[in-house]
Amino acid sequence: MSRILLILLVTTLICFVRETNTQQTVDKICKQTTDIKFCNGIFAKATSPNVKDLLNVTVTEAQRISDDSYFFISSLLLNSGNQRPSVEKCANAYAFLNSLFTDAVSLFNSGRYAEITTRLVDVSSADENCKTDFSVPGYNINPMIEKNRESNVLVALEKILGHMVSS
Numbered sequence: 196m197s198r199i200l201l202i203l204l205v206t207t208l209i210c211f212v213r214e215t216n217t218q219q220t221v222d223k224i225c226k227q228t229t230d231i232k233f234c235n236g237i238f239a240k241a242t243s244p245n246v247k248d249l250l251n252v253t254v255t256e257a258q259r260i261s262d263d264s265y266f267f268i269s270s271l272l273l274n275s276g277n278q279r280p281s282v283e284k285c286a287n288a289y290a291f292l293n294s295l296f297t298d299a300v301s302l303f304n305s306g307r308y309a310e311i312t313t314r315l316v317d318v319s320s321a322d323e324n325c326k327t328d329f330s331v332p333g334y335n336i337n338p339m340i341e342k343n344r345e346s347n348v349l350v351a352l353e354k355i356l357g358h359m360v361s362s
């Protein structure tokens with residue numbers, strides 16, 4: 196109970212200290228995604244409600260997070276044993292996703308915002324491409340389940356913001 200109150204208090208303080216406009220814009224965008232808490236975390240570094248700035252933060256964070264995820268699944272592949280087919284499929288999915296996020300950074304830097312959205316339109320959800328039907332040593336729950344959820348939010352954010360910036 197007190198922990199919930201503390202979280203509420205901290206959240207309220209953060210929202211208060213932060214420029215209200217930025218938080219309002221972030222809230223509106225995050226409501227359209229499947230993980231509002233993770234989405235808010237992405238924008239922790241956002242300093243203005245300007246959608247181009249928010250897209251900048253998104254492509255930068257998506258690249259960073261996807262590099263980490265790709266590194267993680269690639270390391271698993273090295274010792275995957277008889278689970279190799281499943282792990283390899285997931286690693287391939289993340290290699291592809293990582294290349295899309297890398298492209299998004301370049302597209303952003305060349306001001307080709309609409310293309311960020313167009314390229315991501317046909318991307319199927321991460322959990323379709325990376326079935327988490329393998330076990331990961333040291334984890335009770337396959338950590339790729341969370342990474343898939345995060346990837347889906349990152350793709351959604353780039354689509355939403357790419358569209359907002361270019362329209």
Ligand SMILES: *[C@@H]1O[C@H](CO)[C@@H](O)[C@H](O)[C@H]1NC(C)=O
Nearest residue numbers: 247248250251252255303304
């Ligand atoms: C994007 O953000 C970085 C800092 O993270 C900044 O250096 C760069 O100028 C920004 N680009 C644009 C186009 O706003």
